[in-house]
Amino acid sequence: MKKYYNPKNSQWETILERPTQKVEDIEKLVLQIFNEVSDRGDEAVKKYSQLFDGNGSGELRVNKQELDAAKSQVSEELKSAIDLAMQNIRKFHTAQKTERVSVETVAGVRCWQEKRPIQKIGLYIPGGTAPLFSTILMLAVPAQVAGCKEVVLCTPPGKDGSVNPVILYTTHLCGIEKIYKVGGIQAVAAMTFGTESIEKVYKIFGPGNQYVTVAKQLATKFNVAIDMPAGPSELLVVADESADAAFVASDLLSQAEHGSDSQVVLVSLSKQVLEEVEVEIAKQIEDLPRKDIAKAAIEHSRFIFMESEEKALDLINEYAPEHFIICTANSQFFVEGIHNAGSVFIGNYTPESAGDYASGTNHTLPTNGYAKQYSGVNHDSFTKAITFQEISSEGIQRIGQAVELMAEAEGLQAHKNAVTLRLNKLKTPGNEK
Missing domain, CATH: 3.40.50.1980 (Nitrogenase molybdenum iron protein domain)
Incomplete structure (x- = not known):
């Protein structure tokens, strides 16, 4: 020290x-794997699983028999501990839910905001030297609370092709059915592009090593969001x-x-x-x-x-x-x-x-100084805020002139016309309201 x-x-x-490598030191490899997975799907995923994890054969998806076997391999004491943690995580993240925010900015102009769950999310769960089954709770439970409909989970297998039974038990406990034995860059690539077996998602969550972190960052170039850079x-x-x-x-x-x-x-x-x-x-x-x-x-x-x-x-x-x-x-x-x-x-x-x-509290957090810009995973990480507005005839008359003047100042005539047409119609006898 x-x-x-x-x-x-x-x-x-x-x-x-x-003590991390720079993005450019890893980016070339990540892009190579991304390109292959995009072009060749499962074949490329299995190739790199064999190369990095020592096992690329067999089905990628965990089957029911594997899930059933995992249940009996987890002690009752550990099951109780997982259940306690699950309850506390659910309580904390449920408390973060907010109601619809609504305000009448001026008479006749009503604006509001509502949260909607992200429909398709992908979870990356590190295996390797420490199978982080606790990360499943940290990601899957808030996803449940938020109401996400489709959840895909990827985790690296061991050299014998199996997944740690506690990871499988916890995943099943959280109601996730789409579990895949894939790790590293190839897992992020699969969730980014989709393959024959693994669905494309809208947002990827989960920590990982430096390679996974860079892969997640590069996934954002392909219309996929991420929780944060978490290395x-x-x-x-x-x-x-x-x-x-x-x-x-x-x-x-x-x-x-x-x-x-x-x-x-x-x-x-x-x-x-x-x-x-x-x-x-x-x-x-x-x-x-x-x-x-x-x-x-x-x-x-x-x-x-x-x-x-x-x-x-x-x-x-x-x-x-x-x-x-x-x-x-x-x-x-x-x-x-x-x-x-x-x-x-x-x-x-x-x-x-x-x-x-x-x-x-959630343990999926920003690293490498990103806490200056990012929050850790929370309930809102799994939602989007959509704004709504409804304007009455009174409301458009109250803000219409301001919109016209601002649109004209920006040189956007069609924007101005969209308001002017409505205001002119309201000036016609019989259309005052």
Whole structure:
């Protein structure tokens, strides 16, 4: 890990750089796969599944027998935990629903807005070294709440062609029937263009590695929307003397074990706490089954001492962390001052892993500094806001002249005429109303 003490603002960009490849380093491969999937459909998908996942044979779609078998392979204790998480996620996202917004801007001009679900969505669920069945809950449950009609789910298979049973169980629990054993760039391509087996969707959700992230970004060039750029995981903790060093270390490691390209940052207001956390990491990391992955992530972690809360907050807003944990006596200062973060966790007893699984908030969040522009996945991510307006004869007379003048000033005569014709008709005897 690298340590910095009161770094100057001019150093921040270098210090806070993410350990990710640039888009142009990956884009060529992504476009190659996109072109092949667009031209050759399932054949190309299977080719790249064989190349990247070690299995490209057999049917792409998960069948009923596989789903039935998965149910018996998941313990009752885990089923109960999944059910608890599902209930909390549904409660939180249901609370986000809004009613129709309606206003009469002037007499006779009524405008309103209504939310409509996106009809066809695709979910990407990482498998690989960590089968993220919890991400199914984070995406499928809000989709259900929003009322999305068609849901397609892609997840990479193992080398034996099977999908982790907990992923299958959770998918089935969420009512998703179209489940495909496809991962990586080829999965995003399949949902972007559609193949013989996999339907084209309108919007793609879900985190993934750097290749999946770039694939999602390039999918937007082909009339497909995405939730956000969500790549390798990251966490920033701000701590002072009130923090429990063991807790802080455990949080940093919980994010580091996601992948070797994950990044964790500690911003400490105390040099002593910084040193104590370092000791705790060295102690705790040795007991982790995924310690090699965690160690690789810790290598490009950042430990930063800042002498004041104000400077620490400025640095944190500049970094715009995916996950932000506040372990300080004056937590409200950071709560009120944070503008750029995906999700915030407050206090010594609020671990980031609670949000990853069961508190109810969503764990699909913007990474790589995109928290400056993007929100994490929420209920509205699965909807569109459509505006409506209805204008009476009184209303068109109240705003008509303004529309005529503005249209004429822009040189759009037909726009003006559309109003003028109506106003002239209302001037005709008998048409005043």
